[in-house]
Amino acid sequence: MxxxxxxxxxxxxxxxxxxxxxxxxxxxxxxxxxxxxxxxxxxxxxxxxxxxxxxxxxxxxxxxxxxxxxxxxxxxxxxxxxxxxxxxxxxxxxxxxxxxxxxxxxxxxxxxxxxxxxxxxxxxxxxxxxxxxxxxxxxxxxxxxxxxxxxxxxxxxxxxxxxxxxxxxxxxxxxxxxDSGTDDERKTESQMAVAFRVGKKTKKRTKRYERAKAAARKSKKAKRAPAFDFSALRLLHDPQGFAERLFRQLESSTERFEVRLMMLGLIAKLVGLHELILLNLYPYLQRFMQPHQRDVTKILLYAAWSAHMLVPPDVAAALVRTLVDNFVTERNSGEVMAVGLNAVREVCARCPLAMDADLLQDLACYKTHRNKSVLMGARSLIQLYREVDPTMLHRRDRGRPTEASAEARTAAYGELDTLDHVPGAEVITDVAGGRMEVAGGRTEVAKGRTEVAVGRGSNEVEAEEWEEEEMDDGDVDGSEDGWIDVHHSSDEEKEEESEELRGMSADERRRRAAAVSRDCILTQDDFEKIRRQQLSKRLEPLVKNRKHAQPATVTRERGEMAGLGDIERVHKRRRHDKDSRLATVLAGRADRETPGRIARPQKMNAHASTTNAQKRKTKPFMMIKQKMRGKGKRSFRDKQTSLRDSLLKRKRIK
Missing domain, CATH: 1.25.10 (Leucine-rich Repeat Variant)
Structure with a gap:
């Protein structure tokens, strides 16, 4: 040392x-x-x-x-x-x-x-x-x-x-x-340790301290956000060969079930992420698709991961049919049926060709099921195909037609839908009279009505310096009138533009979007405008003359992979735990005048006397035991006599 x-x-x-x-x-x-x-x-x-x-x-x-x-x-x-x-x-x-x-x-x-x-x-x-x-x-x-x-x-x-x-x-x-926990969490744990050290060590205090530490660790773990990082899987040199070799190892593996389940999850993620063709995987998954299977929700999630557009429709249809036959049946409970419908929805979201029209219409009939979980699962499946391919649904299930549903089309197996334009770019109308040309490191604006969006950072500083130099010169590119005033659209003009877009046909929109995509440099604001326009296509009806029209629901935006919560989502009121019950009790005490006591109705006269029945409620049971026992053993004749004497007494008093 x-x-x-x-x-x-x-x-x-x-x-x-x-x-x-x-x-x-x-x-x-x-x-x-x-x-x-x-x-x-x-x-x-x-x-x-x-x-x-x-x-x-x-x-x-x-x-x-x-x-x-x-x-x-x-x-x-x-x-x-x-x-x-x-x-x-x-x-x-x-x-x-x-x-x-x-x-x-x-x-x-x-x-x-x-x-x-x-x-x-x-x-x-x-x-x-x-x-x-x-x-x-x-x-x-x-x-x-x-x-x-x-x-x-x-x-x-x-x-x-x-x-x-x-x-x-x-x-x-x-x-x-x-350092993963916050300062408040570490302070709470230290305070618990100090509080436990001070005082007498009893078995009850020790158990309470251990429970508090376990709850703190559990809450800290629950606060961690799930991380979905697929960068490592994208860097593999040969994902197809890696998946095939790993699947052969899985078939002959003698490891415990948890390890084999992890291997299956990795294979499914590889197949879905790289769109691999591994046809032996789907019959292997179907072997475990039973409601009594251990960790069946994870297996259903892996089935959803492994589905993609390049899976042959007959193989994907067999997977969906197995799901429906084993889960979505009346002999199962509502939770099992809801999990099956959620799994079918996630598989069809990645591979719409796995569903045929007859089976979809049968599953859509569960939209009025008595169980709310099954009802919501069926409606989510209907909503999915309203956006993917409304023609597969029954007419009454297609809902209100929108622009997005009119343009929806499911590509055939192996068909690649290539685009020569940015979908929704026809909404960019500020370039009708001119074009934005970038040459020689300077932005030159042709004469016309144009909006130029300048980027942030060093580009913005250079643009401002260039503007100051040009203002000193007094003219822009030899123009006689000098600078062109930038025209901002008002609400009325925006409404006119939206009505103009609504009146266009699909071919006209496509040609206009192609022209905008070809002639313009789109900024982030333009892309945000395009995104809002594409979203409005899913919300606004195709025909606006209906009365009391309700806005269409929009499905959530999906990532590359579904989560386990999407499969296990059961719309059911869960049983209250201790914390929620305590919160409910405290909320009920908020309006009481005296904490801990139930507010009783007040008497009209505060000085009025109480009746014997009211006094009996505050007396100990031993004082009224004999009277209560006597009343319980009276015969019908004794009750008649007592009632007669009471009525006669009241009559004499009057």
Whole structure:
């Protein structure tokens, strides 16, 4: 410890000290005492931080030390490897070091030591997540770990490609993981620890403290947003070959069900993302499509992932038919039917040709089902085909025709719909009288009615400087009238423009959109205007002469892949948990005058006396027990006599 602390002060005397430490660790790493081995590694880390030893020699030695059966040592080496490689590539990418280390890691993934292979894989995954080694070479090296014989290495690689968090069993915890929570959360945990230390330690307090810690960890984990990062899957060199090889491994695998389910999810994601043709996958999925199957919602999600436009219609139709036969039947509960309808919707959203008209009309009949979950699932399927292909629906289910539904058309299998224009560009009407020409680094505006959108940043500054110079000259491009006033459209003109667009035919719109796309440079404002126009096509009816017309519903915008919540979405009022019940109770107490007591109706006269019946409610039961028992045992004759005497008494009083 003393020598490595003062090594930089004596460069000549200590020049051989790092090599002596490395040779000692290489020769005796398995026989050294664990504490002595950790001290030697810390000395090398400090020498590396001071720049007294090259990174390549230290990192290669540390990768070899990962074979040691010492978990604290491996954790320390993992942290240093990740931090050192980040520092090496902080200012610029060091390709020489990266290439050598990646080749060394590739050999470590095939090492006989499972701990060394798993730690190397975790280090590569962490470097990829931190945007240090985010290249195709790293991804393809990690792809080889999906075929490892070691289950831990296999699971780590599958979790990396599926986008799992480190908390689900990924890389070991690092220093950055401690900063994942907010200051308020860490303060709450520390306050709980302090409160538990002060006071008598009882079994009840201990259980309460453990429950509070578990709830804090659960809430922190729930606040993490799900990450959908497909960049690693896009960097694979041969996704088709990788998916086929992984599927062959899945068919012959003897791993536990959770591992095989992860392999199936990765294959489905690859097939859907790259639009691969793997026809044996769909019959394999159909084997597990049963309501009693374990984790059946995940299997349905993987079926939705694996569907795409290049799947043959007969194969996709068989998948949908299996879903309908096993889930959407009256012998199942409402939740099972709703999950089946949601799965059918997600499959058809990615592959509309999987549904035929007769089956769609049968499923649409569930729109009036007594169960709300089934009802909403059927209506979402109807809404999907209103936008995709309304002709497949029954006339009464097509809804109010809109411009988008009139233009909707499902392409045939294998048909590629290419466009020569930006759809919806006909809404850009500010270029009717002139064109925007960009030449020689300057923007010249032809004479006419034109709006020029200037970009942000340095372009805006240059444009302002150019405007000041031209204003000093007094003329623009030799024009006699000088600057052209920019005309802003009023609300009436916008209404006239929308009516003009509505009166155009489809061919006229296409020609106008093609002309705008060809002659104009569209800005971000133009694209936003186009997006609003395309959205209005889905909202505004094709014919506006109906009375009490309701706006059409718009389906949500989808990403590349559906989520598990889209399959498990069941429209049902869930049972209240403890927090929601407490919130309901507190909300009911808000209007009370006295907290903790129910407000009773007030008497008309505050000084009026109470009746015997009211007094009896406040008396202890032992005082009125005999009277209550006597009244309960009276015969009908005794009740008649008592009523007669009461009536006679009232008559005498009057």
């Amino acid at each position: 003393l020598l490595h602390q003062v090594a930089q002060c004596y460069p000549e005397e200590m020049k051989d000290f790092p090599e002596e430490l490395k040779s000692m660790l290489q020769r005796h790493n398995t026989t050294l005492h664990p504490e002595m081995r950790v001290v030697l590694c810390r000395a090398l880390i400090l020498l590396r931080n001071k720049g007294l030893v090259s990174p390549l020699s230290v990192l290669s030695l540390f990768f070899e030390l990962l074979r040691c059966r010492d978990k604290p040592l491996r954790r320390m080496l993992y942290t240093h490897i990740v931090a050192d490689i980040r520092n090496v590539n902080a200012r610029a990418r060091n390709n020489a070091v990266n290439t050598t280390l990646q080749a060394f890691m590739y050999s470590m993934l095939r090492d006989s030591s499972a701990a060394a292979a798993k730690t190397s894989l975790d280090a590569m995954a962490e470097l990829y997540r931190r945007d240090v080694w985010r290249d195709a070479r790293t991804v393809n090296v990690m792809a080889t770990a999906c075929f490892s014989k070691v289950t831990k290495v296999l699971v780590g690689a599958l979790q990396f490609f599926l986008g799992r968090d480190d908390a689900d069993g990924g890389a070991p915890a690092t220093d950055s993981d401690d």
